[in-house]
Amino acid sequence: MSELIFEKSRSGRRAFAQAPSEAAAPAIPKRFLRTDTPRLPEASELQVVRHFTRLSQKNFSIDTQFYPLGSCTMKYNPRACNALALLPEFAGRHPLGPVSHGQGFLTCMYELQEMLKDVTGMQGVSLTPMAGAQGELAGVAMIKAYHEARGDHDRNEIIVPDAAHGTNPATANMCGCIVKEIPTGPDGDIDIAALKAVLGPGTAGIMLTNPSTLGVFERHIKDVADMVHDAGGLLYYDGANLNAILGKVRPGDMDFDVIHMNLHKTFSTPHGGGGPGSGAVGVNKRLLPFMPIPVVGKSDVDGETVYSWLAEKDFPQSIGRLSGFMGNAGVLLRAYVYMRMVGRTGMQRIAEYATLNANYLMARLRDAGFELAYPGRRASHEFIVTLKHEAKSMQLTAMDVAKALLDRNYHAPTTYFPLLVSECLLIEPTETESKETLDGFVAAMIDILRAAKEDGVDYKEAPYKMPVRRLDDVKAARQLDLAYEPD
Amino acid sequence: MPFIPHTEKDTQEMLATIGVDSIEDLFDEIPAKLRIDSLRGVPDAQSEMEISRLMRQRAEMDGSPLCFIGAGAYEHHIPAAVWDIATRGEFYSAYTPYQAEASQGTLQTIYEYQSMITQLTGLDVSNASLYDGASALAEAALMAVRTNRRVKTGLVLLAPGVNPVYEQVAASIAGSQGLTFERLPVDSASGNVAFEQLRDGDDPVAVVVQQPSFPGTLEDVDRLTDWAHAKNAILIGIVNPVSLALLKAPGHWGEQGADIAIGEGQPLGVPMSSGGPYFGFMTCKQIHVRQMPGRIVGRTTDLDGKPGFALTLQAREQHIRRTKATSNICTNQGLMVTAATIYMSLLGLDGIAAVARSSHASTTRLVDGLCGINGVQRLYEGPYFHEAALKLDRPVAPLLAALAERDILGGFDLTGFAGTDALLVCATETKSAADIDAYVSALAEVMA
Numbered sequence: 001m002s003e004l005i006f007e008k009s010r011s012g013r014r015a016f017a018q019a020p021s022e023a024a025a026p027a028i029p030k031r032f033l034r035t036d037t038p039r040l041p042e043a044s045e046l047q048v049v050r051h052f053t054r055l056s057q058k059n060f061s062i063d064t065q066f067y068p069l070g071s072c073t074m075k076y077n078p079r080a081c082n083a084l085a086l087l088p089e090f091a092g093r094h095p096l097g098p099v100s101h102g103q104g105f106l107t108c109m110y111e112l113q114e115m116l117k118d119v120t121g122m123q124g125v126s127l128t129p130m131a132g133a134q135g136e137l138a139g140v141a142m143i144k145a146y147h148e149a150r151g152d153h154d155r156n157e158i159i160v161p162d163a164a165h166g167t168n169p170a171t172a173n174m175c176g177c178i179v180k181e182i183p184t185g186p187d188g189d190i191d192i193a194a195l196k197a198v199l200g201p202g203t204a205g206i207m208l209t210n211p212s213t214l215g216v217f218e219r220h221i222k223d224v225a226d227m228v229h230d231a232g233g234l235l236y237y238d239g240a241n242l243n244a245i246l247g248k249v250r251p252g253d254m255d256f257d258v259i260h261m262n263l264h265k266t267f268s269t270p271h272g273g274g275g276p277g278s279g280a281v282g283v284n285k286r287l288l289p290f291m292p293i294p295v296v297g298k299s300d301v302d303g304e305t306v307y308s309w310l311a312e313k314d315f316p317q318s319i320g321r322l323s324g325f326m327g328n329a330g331v332l333l334r335a336y337v338y339m340r341m342v343g344r345t346g347m348q349r350i351a352e353y354a355t356l357n358a359n360y361l362m363a364r365l366r367d368a369g370f371e372l373a374y375p376g377r378r379a380s381h382e383f384i385v386t387l388k389h390e391a392k393s394m395q396l397t398a399m400d401v402a403k404a405l406l407d408r409n410y411h412a413p414t415t416y417f418p419l420l421v422s423e424c425l426l427i428e429p430t431e432t433e434s435k436e437t438l439d440g441f442v443a444a445m446i447d448i449l450r451a452a453k454e455d456g457v458d459y460k461e462a463p464y465k466m467p468v469r470r471l472d473d474v475k476a477a478r479q480l481d482l483a484y485e486p487d
Numbered sequence: 488m489p490f491i492p493h494t495e496k497d498t499q500e501m502l503a504t505i506g507v508d509s510i511e512d513l514f515d516e517i518p519a520k521l522r523i524d525s526l527r528g529v530p531d532a533q534s535e536m537e538i539s540r541l542m543r544q545r546a547e548m549d550g551s552p553l554c555f556i557g558a559g560a561y562e563h564h565i566p567a568a569v570w571d572i573a574t575r576g577e578f579y580s581a582y583t584p585y586q587a588e589a590s591q592g593t594l595q596t597i598y599e600y601q602s603m604i605t606q607l608t609g610l611d612v613s614n615a616s617l618y619d620g621a622s623a624l625a626e627a628a629l630m631a632v633r634t635n636r637r638v639k640t641g642l643v644l645l646a647p648g649v650n651p652v653y654e655q656v657a658a659s660i661a662g663s664q665g666l667t668f669e670r671l672p673v674d675s676a677s678g679n680v681a682f683e684q685l686r687d688g689d690d691p692v693a694v695v696v697q698q699p700s701f702p703g704t705l706e707d708v709d710r711l712t713d714w715a716h717a718k719n720a721i722l723i724g725i726v727n728p729v730s731l732a733l734l735k736a737p738g739h740w741g742e743q744g745a746d747i748a749i750g751e752g753q754p755l756g757v758p759m760s761s762g763g764p765y766f767g768f769m770t771c772k773q774i775h776v777r778q779m780p781g782r783i784v785g786r787t788t789d790l791d792g793k794p795g796f797a798l799t800l801q802a803r804e805q806h807i808r809r810t811k812a813t814s815n816i817c818t819n820q821g822l823m824v825t826a827a828t829i830y831m832s833l834l835g836l837d838g839i840a841a842v843a844r845s846s847h848a849s850t851t852r853l854v855d856g857l858c859g860i861n862g863v864q865r866l867y868e869g870p871y872f873h874e875a876a877l878k879l880d881r882p883v884a885p886l887l888a889a890l891a892e893r894d895i896l897g898g899f900d901l902t903g904f905a906g907t908d909a910l911l912v913c914a915t916e917t918k919s920a921a922d923i924d925a926y927v928s929a930l931a932e933v934m935a
Contacts, residue, residue, distance in 0.1 A: 131816075
């Protein structure tokens with residue numbers, strides 16, 4: 001660990017260029033004022049710059065390493081998206097500024113809504129959800145509002161496959177629904193008989209990811225959609241894996257009623273060390289009246305096109321507001337720039353090359369002796385390797401391989417998710433990685449396995465080359481140290 | 488193919504390895520009748536130069552007006568170093584620190600953030616952030632219900648000065664879990680809680696107060712905190728982090744202090760950017776930590792006994808607990824928290840206090856100037872921090888439109904909130920005396 005910025009502090013030191021010139025003491029009565037002295041760093045500007053620059057160097061990132069984290073779509077984040085979203089007029093625009101001083105921004109937002117409608121095949125888009133999980137919340141809330149509006153008050157069951165992201169059941173629970181989990185069949189598709197068994201008059205809807213978190217396309221999606229609709233339920237599309245199908249097949253055409261997109265995955269806005277996300281939702285005609293507000297509308301005023309906010313009075317049945325203003329606007333601008341740079345045919349190539357990379361990597365790892373969780377299936381943009389045999393025969397676990405990869409300068413794939421495949425690595429290379437990078441990763445995987453097999457190397461204490469060794473998670477949870485206290 | 492590296496030779500070799508003839512073959516599991524050929528609604532690709540030209544034109548349409556709006560988002564000077572460092576690829580393009588050993592930069596930054604925000608709010612523990620201030624209220628209310636199991640009403644009482652949008656957002660997110668939100672009575676002279684009208688009958692699970700309030704007043708937070716605790720309610724404080732360099736911290740309100748403090752982190756080095764991305768902060772007393780939503784970073788040791796950082800208390804979270812998680816929240820607002828941590832480090836307590844004092848002085852000059860205009864007066868008596876409500880003798884919207892034509896954004900139209908023609912104005916340290924005087928004379932002209 002680097003010294004904390006607090007430990008580098010010296011009483012009286014400051015970044016003197018940063019504070020405004022001193023003003024008089026405020027005319028605020030004493031009883032409102034603070035009398036204690038909160039401990040914040042006292043450091044020079046260079047010390048702060050050097051401290052955080054050095055901290056940054058202790059991270060793996062897309063810009064520095066291959067980052068095949070399954071289900072997270074860690075592709076290159078183009079620099080232009082960031083630079084243009086931070087143009088001073090955009091960065092400095094107050095969220096409650098009048099539309100007279102926002103036509104540029106609003107034009108971008110309107111066009112983004114239109115493009116997202118097209119790539120998802122939906123009839124309406126609201127950009128306001130601030131992350132995928134919030135988009136899920138919006139989606140389930142809309143499904144509930146739809147049933148309520150029809151006087152169908154007893155539909156409160158949400159069906160979720162066992163392969164789903166944890167956010168799916170957690171969201172359904174937050175919306176006051178009961179979660180019905182259904183199993184996956186041996187080939188990765190939904191167990192249709194199990195689905196049939198849970199459908200009924202209590203069914204509010206089903207939450208699906210397609211391609212699923214198992215890295216395969218749900219081949220019976222049309223049957224699933226018909227069954228759920230026939231039972232009176234609606235279909236929710238978790239857009240975590242939208243990158244795999246851009247321009248190839250659209251959730252709307254698969255008969256989904258509502259979808260959230262992860263703009264930080266598919267449309268390459270930054271993951272930022274864990275956020276900001278951005279979870280725009282798309283809906284079909286049925287759910288249009290319930291969309292979260294605000295959304296951007298376009299009208300004609302004296303022959304001139306004017307963009308403005310549509311809110312409560314335009315959407316009286318809306319599920320409401322989800323953010324203080326209109327969601328992660330700056331992220332939306334980045335997504336807009338990205339989509340414009342990629343363009344119509346580029347969208348399809350994203351899906352094509354993400355799929356090519358995943359299938360290539362899958363074939364190479366299979367040929368090198370790694371076991372695939374679904375060997376009979378095409379990979380979508382990701383796939384699963386299982387180490388269940390290696391774990392049994394030589395105690396080589398998914399965790400061990402993950403840590404061994406770090407020492408070879410690769411970020412680990414997603415481990416131990418989805419929960420139904422034991423000792424799994426969920427691997428998503430994305431379309432922005434070159435063949436050489438993939439080959440390098442395969443070589444590292446082969447070497448890790450070979451050393452374990454032939455040389456008896458175990459990786460229980462790996463990694464060795466990171467800034468820290470394997471960390472004590474149990475101690476972290478038992479002896480909580482969540483904020484600095486000087487000795 | 489702007490960001491795809493494959494040469495034709497690469498593609499052919501890769502297809503041969505897979506054992507298919509074309510990329511199209513890789514999509515053969517998708518039913519043919521579902522497939523589409525092209526996207527009509529996406530325009531042709533633009534080069535970086537072309538899109539840069541377009542975006543600069545769009546940015547010019549929005550301009551750079553002189554802005555006196557606050558109402559939950561505040562214009563402060565952001566040191567150049569903040570975003571220079573926050574957008575380094577190692578921060579910008581990393582993800583949630585699942586692999587702790589390869590994410591010590593992000594983890595230590597969040598730990599330092601937690602250390603700073605607990606100091607500012609005077610509470611024990613912080614999470615790694617939430618989406619924004621408004622959604623943080625929803626999470627805090629849900630957390631109060633989990634924490635305060637003695638009270639089963641689901642009733643959350645809000646002080647009259649709580650931002651009305653925060654209430655709307657909390658109701659959208661938490662409403663379906665049996666929570667109801669009601670307002671405490673308002674004293675029309677001060678805009679604050681009317682203590683003499685408080686009823687004894689209510690049995691709230693939580694009481695929420697915002698300091699400074701949405702219309703800019705300062706509440707008697709000590710008295711309200713004690714009242715809430717006497718009723719066995721959790722006290723949630725909504726605070727502006729910059730104000731905390733001057734104002735009493737939530738952890739010190741009343742006899743026992745607030746239980747949970749939340750707020751909008753944007754003033755700490757995050758650009759206004761049309762409303763986001765910002766971050767919501769949340770701190771609480773140690774005893775409530777296991778009911779907190781969101782990521783939390785802890786300091787621990789590695790195999791060599793050396794200190795290091797990791798995500799902790801993950802058993803609260805959706806990826807482990809699924810249906811029983813404390814929240815469905817997955818990401819926090821990591822990039823914004825990184826910026827805020829750099830901001831707080833650069834300014835330190837003295838710097839943030841100077842920003843707070845300077846903002847207060849700017850707003851005082853503005854309020855005094857505007858109240859010199861015939862037809863403008865204070866709406867509420869009492870002190871304010873860097874935002875104040877004014878009562879006008881005529882409708883506000885036309886005045887704001889006339890000011891906007893002069894490239895001045897004159898404030899937030901408070902008429903709907905206050906029930907009378909009213910304007911909420913804010914001037915931070917970014918406004919010079921000349922800026923403020925220009926606004927005052929513009930409004931005088933518009934109202935003449």
